[in-house]
Amino acid sequence: MAPALHVTRDDIAKGLTGLGVRRGSLLMVHSSLSAIGNVEGGADTVVDGLLDVLGPDGTLVVPTFTYPSAVPEVFETDWIFDPVETPSAMGAITNAARNRPEAHRSMHLWHSVAALGPLAEQITSAGGTSAWDAESPMAWVFKNEGWLLLLGVPYQNLTAIHIWEVEFGVDYREEYDVERRMRHPDGSLVPIVSRVHDRTETHPGSDFNRFGERIETAGKVRVGHVGNAVARLFSAGDAHTIAKTMYGSDDRYFLKQTDPVTQLTYGHTISNSKGIQCVVEPELAYATAPADGPRKD
Numbered sequence: 001m002a003p004a005l006h007v008t009r010d011d012i013a014k015g016l017t018g019l020g021v022r023r024g025s026l027l028m029v030h031s032s033l034s035a036i037g038n039v040e041g042g043a044d045t046v047v048d049g050l051l052d053v054l055g056p057d058g059t060l061v062v063p064t065f066t067y068p069s070a071v072p073e074v075f076e077t078d079w080i081f082d083p084v085e086t087p088s089a090m091g092a093i094t095n096a097a098r099n100r101p102e103a104h105r106s107m108h109l110w111h112s113v114a115a116l117g118p119l120a121e122q123i124t125s126a127g128g129t130s131a132w133d134a135e136s137p138m139a140w141v142f143k144n145e146g147w148l149l150l151l152g153v154p155y156q157n158l159t160a161i162h163i164w165e166v167e168f169g170v171d172y173r174e175e176y177d178v179e180r181r182m183r184h185p186d187g188s189l190v191p192i193v194s195r196v197h198d199r200t201e202t203h204p205g206s207d208f209n210r211f212g213e214r215i216e217t218a219g220k221v222r223v224g225h226v227g228n229a230v231a232r233l234f235s236a237g238d239a240h241t242i243a244k245t246m247y248g249s250d251d252r253y254f255l256k257q258t259d260p261v262t263q264l265t266y267g268h269t270i271s272n273s274k275g276i277q278c279v280v281e282p283e284l285a286y287a288t289a290p291a292d293g294p295r296k297d
Contacts, residue, residue: 004286005037007227012049015226024057031093034286035152035277036227043096059117064088082183109194130195142236152229155212209262230267230278
């Protein structure tokens with residue numbers, strides 16, 4: 001088996017620049033550290049590389065979800081959400097970002113985001129109790145010329161589609177409130193209510209890769225690589241337009257039609273101990289143990 005690709009901070013910056021990430025842009029990233037390779041300095045190096053390319057006027061946003069299927073204890077009524085200490089279940093890069101002293105994090109029990117940059121506080125304080133409605137932090141990013149980057153992960157990880165499912169009023173999600181407690185920096189505990197948009201019992205599973213193939217065929221995605229990770233960059237505006245058209249023609253477009261889900265044409269989609277990854281060369285993947293299976297939204 002070939003050793004994992006060795007990747008430096010400069011390699012990451014060059015890959016992102018070559019892909020088309022622009023200085024000063026607003027960028028939300030879904031990522032897999034191990035898909036990139038053996039990164040010198042680990043996840044912090046990836047965050048540094050992203051910030052290098054975005055520059056001081058750019059803003060980086062990452063998901064820092066604590067969704068129930070990944071963190072079962074959030075079902076417990078005495079579970080406490082601590083915006084500073086509660087880890088993200090979305091991978092090492094997201095935790096490296098949220099742990100930066102200058103990072104801001106939104107207040108949602110299951111679907112918070114963290115942000116770095118001049119727009120960080122404005123993004124993370126947007127909206128009310130929902131993480132997916134039209135006023136939520138993620139929706140704010142998408143409505144304000146945001147870009148989306150899939151770094152070593154498939155379109156199955158694209159949370160933006162959940163935002164649009166809520167916007168389109170799909171009938172396979174149900175809304176309800178969850179109440180727990182949140183810890184303030186001074187240690188005090190206060191109640192927090194979060195609106196969630198959960199799957200109905202008849203939900204067959206999502207196939208966002210189907211959307212991915214459609215938007216790539218339309219020529220709206222810049223596809224390349226950062227290290228060994230397949231990287232896909234596209235504007236939230238283009239993605240929303242295509243998603244709306246797709247849903248208008250078929251209100252089941254984002255749901256599983258086949259098993260497995262749609263296979264992506266570019267690169268290789270593999271399973272290992274780190275989950276589902278999109279890589280250039282499978283033999284250069286950093287983790288190769290059998291996987292438990294893909295993330296469920």
